[in-house]
Amino acid sequence: MEVHFLTIFPDFFECAKAFGLFKVAIDRSILSYYVHNLRDFTKDKHKTTDDTPYGGGAGMVMLVEPIVKGIESIEGTYGKQFKILTSPQGIKLDENLAKEISQKEKLLFIPTHYEGVDERVMDYIDIEISIGDYVLSGGEIASLVILDAALRLVEGLLHNKESLSEETFENNLLEYPQYTRPYDFRGETVPDVLRSGNHREIEKFRKKESLRRTLLKRPDLLLKHNFTDEEIKLLKEIQKEIEEIIRRLT
Numbered sequence: 001m002e003v004h005f006l007t008i009f010p011d012f013f014e015c016a017k018a019f020g021l022f023k024v025a026i027d028r029s030i031l032s033y034y035v036h037n038l039r040d041f042t043k044d045k046h047k048t049t050d051d052t053p054y055g056g057g058a059g060m061v062m063l064v065e066p067i068v069k070g071i072e073s074i075e076g077t078y079g080k081q082f083k084i085l086t087s088p089q090g091i092k093l094d095e096n097l098a099k100e101i102s103q104k105e106k107l108l109f110i111p112t113h114y115e116g117v118d119e120r121v122m123d124y125i126d127i128e129i130s131i132g133d134y135v136l137s138g139g140e141i142a143s144l145v146i147l148d149a150a151l152r153l154v155e156g157l158l159h160n161k162e163s164l165s166e167e168t169f170e171n172n173l174l175e176y177p178q179y180t181r182p183y184d185f186r187g188e189t190v191p192d193v194l195r196s197g198n199h200r201e202i203e204k205f206r207k208k209e210s211l212r213r214t215l216l217k218r219p220d221l222l223l224k225h226n227f228t229d230e231e232i233k234l235l236k237e238i239q240k241e242i243e244e245i246i247r248r249l250t
């Protein structure tokens with residue numbers, strides 16, 4: 001995957017590439033990472049990237065010209081990009097969208113600031129993405145969130161393919177609870193089945209706990225899940241356990 005950022009804060013992205021998954025992906029030549037200073041595409045001596053809005057009102061609006069010139073320069077050198085504008089008005093990021101993005105070969109992120117961008121920028125981008133229903137002060141963090149979510153789905157990057165397939169949101173289920181050493185932490189012990197070595201029982205325990213926590217935390221996801229016969233059986237066991245707790249309480 002090749003990724004570009006067209007930004008007024010290049011140092012922010014230079015810093016991010018030195019850590020975690022981004023660093024691993026760069027070191028393993030799975031990710032080519034380029035940072036472009038939007039101010040290099042301005043035309044005045046102050047390197048201005050924003051101006052007051054036509055029609056008046058609070059705040060500043062990012063100029064269309066440096067952004068379009070930046071896009072044209074990057075595409076002229078590196079070829080056509082899938083161009084992502086970060087915006088609270090965009091399509092909301094979820095695991096499916098992250099998967100779609102992970103399949104793109106070349107990504108260009110355009111994180112913006114202030115009141116947003118001149119509307120005419122929309123003609124030059126492929127998608128507007130929001131990372132949630134809240135307003136951030138700028139699109140840098142949003143760009144990195146989108147890249148992180150997509151990158152970890154790129155084939156060959158994470159060691160354990162299995163861990164991805166069992167992960168939260170795969171199949172509309174939340175992942176089962178995980179434990180590591182010590183066995184006993186202040187009297188709270190690890191479920192014994194996980195130390196039994198019985199893989200069939202471990203798998204069953206994990207499936208049941210995955211169903212239980214999805215039911216309790218995100219029933220909306222469960223409604224979209226396609227159940228196997230075994231899962232229905234486990235769900236009925238959970239139902240009985242919950243009914244028993246209610247019976248004891250009332």
Ligand SMILES: C[S@@+](CC[C@H](N)C(=O)[O-])C[C@H]1O[C@@H](n2cnc3c(N)ncnc32)[C@H](O)[C@@H]1O
Nearest residue numbers: 086087088112115116130131135136138139142
């Ligand atoms: C203060 S916001 C602009 C909000 C804009 N005035 C509006 O009401 O839609 C500045 C920038 O932060 C980024 N941003 C803010 N919230 C975001 C979100 N939820 N997802 C992605 N980017 C966001 C976008 O790049 C946006 O242009």
